[in-house]
Amino acid sequence: MRNFLERFYELYPHSEIQDYVKLAYQMSYGVTHFFTNSEDSLHFLKLETSQMEPHSDKFLYECLNDNLVRVNLRPYLAHHLDLEELNANFYQTSLLEMPKLSYFLDLAKESKSFLLNHGFKEAEFDEFMKDYKDRDYPPVHHTKTYTECYHPAYRLISRDRLSPQIKSLKIMDFLESFKKGPMTVIAFDGKCASGKSSVAQLLANELGATIIPADDFMDGSDAEIGINSKRLINDVLTKLQPEKPLSYGRYDCSTKKMETIKIPKVGNWVILEGAYSANSAIRKYLNLIAYFGISDAEQTARLKKRSPENFEDFQNKWIPRENRYLEKEQIVLHADIWI
Structure with missing residues (x-):
């Protein structure tokens, strides 16, 4: 986990506590978009990509760990790759059984240790996690700062599905x-x-x-x-x-x-x-x-x-x-x- 946190910190220096919690959440829960079928997920993927400009200013995909990657949509479009294939990989990943809560809490603990060594305040992290627990650990979004700095647009897929x-x-x-x-x-x-x-x-x-x-x-x-x-x-x-x-x-x-x-x-x-x-x-x-x-x-x-x-x-x-x-x-x- 620490190796991936180091790389995330290097790539996204303006990330906040919530963004690190989201990273741990994705590592633990995988895909949390509750589409009932692959046709619905494909519809939303095509709708999202129809409104964006293709370019390759990011890696085609980024590894969260040895299990999961974020496939960045803009470079994916720039390479004229198949959206239906990406959607199939995304939907199949959503069906995987993931470790979930106990694993997430372990990762959150590792994230806390890492962040305290990089200038984040312990009280702020603990306050965020307390509120997060009170809300029963729901899926979390990227922060406004992260979104404005990095314009995230990706699909989470199993690393094993990369060709x-x-x-x-x-x-x-x-x-x-x-x-x-x-x-x-x-x-x-x-x-x-x-x-x-x-x-x-x-x-x-x-x-x-x-x-x-x-x-x-x-x-x-x-x-x-x-x-x-x-x-x-x-x-x-x-x-x-x-x-x-x-x-x-x-x-x-x-x-x-x-x-x-x-x-x-x-x-x-x-x-x-x-x-x-x-x-x-x-x-x-x-x-x-x-x-x-x-x-x-x-x-x-x-x-x-x-x-x-x-x-x-x-x-x-x-x-x-x-x-x-x-x-x-x-x-x-x-x-x-x-x-």
Whole structure:
């Protein structure tokens, strides 16, 4: 929760206590628009978007946590994306069973601690929550200040319903505003089964990006950081040159042997793709970090489908190690963009 509060504070510095409570409420209750069917929700979506000007001054979507995102309507329209698809995702998200009150109260407590460390007054927070409790914790709106500063217009959907295409569009929007040099190295780090490789391939097709899989350096030499960072630095990161060839050794886990990978010409965009790709040992060689998240339930479902024979190893060994790494290395906070 704290990582997401930090990012929210950074993006929306004029937020008030009520806006943070709304954030915690959405994380806990999800969609609270009580449409009886998807046709009604589509009608209201089309009505709302008919009155707004499309533009891309915000991210296409913003992550609330590993479970939910806010899809911003103006950039969604600017990309000429399908409103019916967005509505279907929104409506399906509204049907999800969410943790609700006890979880909300825990998040509110975390929010209070965070806000007190950022100059908010304890008495004001307590007074707001007392009044809020007296009203039986109803859905809450953004404040007037937040609305005037940021003009919120979005739909809440499950993060698991984001397509690789939507994720790649968010990254490309971000890259357009990034001042790049002759070569830009981007790490795609985050949870396994979160779509890193699919999005990397889309960007390779769209931008001519070169993909370096971090798994190529997973040779068992580091029990905590799952890749051989030293070999990655020496064989790849210090030798990358745009428009030049590159060769490096890939460790094959099945044969326990090295094989040579040859890249005829390195692109202007290089994607270091995979878990552990933004660890502190190699971070100085990176220009950007993208964090990929996924809900626990969806991660489990994807891994069971993708690698049923290895699922127990994922569950008992690889995922716990990955989660320890993400927490220790604070990848979420170091990330320039959340996918």
